[in-house]
Amino acid sequence: MFQYFIKRLAGIIPILMIVSIFIFLFVHMIPGDPARLVAGQDATQQDVESVRKQLELDKPLHQQYLSFVTNMIHGDFGHSLKTKRPVIEEIQSRFMPTFWLSVWSMVWAVLFGLLIGVVSASKRNKWQDYAGMFGAVAGISLPSFWMGLMLIQLFSVKLGWFPTGGLDSWKSYVLPSLTLGAGVAAVIARFTRSSLMDILKEDYIRTGRAKGLHERKVVWDHGLKNALIPVVTMTGLQFGFLLGGSIVIETVFGWPGLGRLLVDSVSFRDYPVIQSLMLLFALEFIIINLIVDLLYGVMNPQIRYE
Amino acid sequence: MRDKLLTIENLKTHFFSDDGIVPAVDGVNITIKKGETVGIVGESGCGKSVTSLSVMRLLKDTPGRVVGGSIQFKGKDLLSLSDREMRNIRGNEIAMIFQEPMTSLNPVLTIGRQIKEAVGLHLGLEGKKAHEHVIEMLKLVGIPRAEEIVNEYPHQLSGGMRQRVMIAMAMSCKPKLLIADEPTTALDVTIQAQILELMKKLSAEEETAIMLITHDLGVVAEMCDRVVVMYAGKVVEEADIYELFENPKHPYTKGLLQSIPKLREKKNRLGSIPGTVPNPLERPPGCKFAPRCSEVFDLCREVEPELLPVGADHQCRCLLYQRDLVKEA
Ligand SMILES: Nc1ncnc2c1ncn2[C@@H]1O[C@H](COP(=O)(O)OP(=O)(O)O)[C@@H](O)[C@H]1O
Ligand SMILES: [Mg+2]
Numbered sequence: 001m002f003q004y005f006i007k008r009l010a011g012i013i014p015i016l017m018i019v020s021i022f023i024f025l026f027v028h029m030i031p032g033d034p035a036r037l038v039a040g041q042d043a044t045q046q047d048v049e050s051v052r053k054q055l056e057l058d059k060p061l062h063q064q065y066l067s068f069v070t071n072m073i074h075g076d077f078g079h080s081l082k083t084k085r086p087v088i089e090e091i092q093s094r095f096m097p098t099f100w101l102s103v104w105s106m107v108w109a110v111l112f113g114l115l116i117g118v119v120s121a122s123k124r125n126k127w128q129d130y131a132g133m134f135g136a137v138a139g140i141s142l143p144s145f146w147m148g149l150m151l152i153q154l155f156s157v158k159l160g161w162f163p164t165g166g167l168d169s170w171k172s173y174v175l176p177s178l179t180l181g182a183g184v185a186a187v188i189a190r191f192t193r194s195s196l197m198d199i200l201k202e203d204y205i206r207t208g209r210a211k212g213l214h215e216r217k218v219v220w221d222h223g224l225k226n227a228l229i230p231v232v233t234m235t236g237l238q239f240g241f242l243l244g245g246s247i248v249i250e251t252v253f254g255w256p257g258l259g260r261l262l263v264d265s266v267s268f269r270d271y272p273v274i275q276s277l278m279l280l281f282a283l284e285f286i287i288i289n290l291i292v293d294l295l296y297g298v299m300n301p302q303i304r305y306e
Numbered sequence: 307m308r309d310k311l312l313t314i315e316n317l318k319t320h321f322f323s324d325d326g327i328v329p330a331v332d333g334v335n336i337t338i339k340k341g342e343t344v345g346i347v348g349e350s351g352c353g354k355s356v357t358s359l360s361v362m363r364l365l366k367d368t369p370g371r372v373v374g375g376s377i378q379f380k381g382k383d384l385l386s387l388s389d390r391e392m393r394n395i396r397g398n399e400i401a402m403i404f405q406e407p408m409t410s411l412n413p414v415l416t417i418g419r420q421i422k423e424a425v426g427l428h429l430g431l432e433g434k435k436a437h438e439h440v441i442e443m444l445k446l447v448g449i450p451r452a453e454e455i456v457n458e459y460p461h462q463l464s465g466g467m468r469q470r471v472m473i474a475m476a477m478s479c480k481p482k483l484l485i486a487d488e489p490t491t492a493l494d495v496t497i498q499a500q501i502l503e504l505m506k507k508l509s510a511e512e513e514t515a516i517m518l519i520t521h522d523l524g525v526v527a528e529m530c531d532r533v534v535v536m537y538a539g540k541v542v543e544e545a546d547i548y549e550l551f552e553n554p555k556h557p558y559t560k561g562l563l564q565s566i567p568k569l570r571e572k573k574n575r576l577g578s579i580p581g582t583v584p585n586p587l588e589r590p591p592g593c594k595f596a597p598r599c600s601e602v603f604d605l606c607r608e609v610e611p612e613l614l615p616v617g618a619d620h621q622c623r624c625l626l627y628q629r630d631l632v633k634e635a
Contacts (some may be wrong), residue, residue, distance in 0.1 A: 025595075200367060204411055206415070207475075212427050213427070225412075299414065300413075301411060
């Protein structure tokens, strides 16, 4: 297991190399001239050229890529074209709000998603199932901006329990994380339900019942331990998406997160920021994948003992 | 006469499917006495498994439901017990092993844990005592390295070993009745013999009655005191083992016996009787076996025969032995 972990960890390096090439090429394909943007609308052609030189945009592509990679390895992610601040600072200030918002959203999503999924599967075609799946469909199909606005209206404006937006205290996390978590909870609920329903047809479930186990134990212990294996992958993926920041939620709640940073940088062609963000997202997915794989091993003895 | 342990009377278990009602078990009577091994034989689809699942009340999550009859176990009507009372019987006084050892154990739980559950539930053993009991059971069913196997997972064991684990689990609470649904069908011939031998030995030691479901009359001959032959959801013949093999009455039983491969011949499954089991949705009126019967006569297609005595401790559901009734008509 440990060896496997080290192997997987080493495997990240070539993946990152490939990803960095794609990101580099992708960013350079974005239409628009960054030198012109930095220099400003009414700069002379000469000014633009000198900016280009300063940013090393006049060099051949492979040289640009090499310096991009070496700089990154040295922890130099360049400066934002827009704010002139180091990219690393731009991202740092936005990362934590997004990260904790994602974590809290996942906490709700997993809690409610599993509960609804398991109850629905074990009470198949009864009212609990219909209610759960109705909620899940609502969670998936209701637009999150609408849900967010509704929550703000009720809990912030009417009841005054939570702030309407921004990030000041733990209270600020409640509404956006519930809004963001609702969609994920719905996905987890549906996935858990179908996975568990398949598992509950298995022979070993019948064995559990034949042993005299309580139905609750059969479902939550014998069933869920097996049903969770595919759910974990899906949950990891969802977490990865959340870590990218949600533009809609961040806009509705005035959240200082990565989603808005990305949108701002794209509209400004702030390619050092775009590059670094994309690299960050890729890295997040890779790490989550690694964790998911490890969890897989922990949960599935057949893999663990290979 | 030994005491009655299990009495199934006129059991009817139907499945409610989109195509209609399937009378999978359609009026079955079976009696099992203490310590006795009773074989239930019949071609696939005749309702053997459904009968056993009805006794265990394990039809939840299927479209099946017991719609009539009674199941008495030690004087208690199993069908009217609460879920809780039934759970106290399952795995404790009535245990069950299944056909598929490869899929009947939970892949993510250790062997030890899976046996311990039953032991904890019914014998109240926990911790070290439970652990010791589990190891003792594993040794009893002939599992080598029992101390290590308790911490291993099902996929690390062969099919035969897994079936031994199932037997260890089933016998761990000293059941009065063991229901074995084709326990050796999925296993190699040599392993089959070992597993049967093991069941025979344990049931003799513990005085456990066995309801042995099989479609292999060779297994029946090896194991059973009495045989119940089922066809299309009904019992068609029931007799003492010697009586049945020497003096079979029902044409279906005769057909089954003829289809047993001779000793040491290549193993052959039942079903060399011409024709196929009727679709349970379109069973003929009269005797369900009539379309395949070599001794059929006109009345068979109209009148459904009763299960009636044809000798000492021998019952048969066939008009051939009900001449009075035939004359009347
Ligand atoms: N889960 C189920 N859903 C619908 N019908 C079933 C189900 N299980 C069994 N049946 C019906 O009951 C009949 C008897 O099945 P079974 O008792 O399993 O036969 P066997 O004698 O081979 O064990 C089948 O032919 C089928 O029509
Ligand atoms: Mg069967």
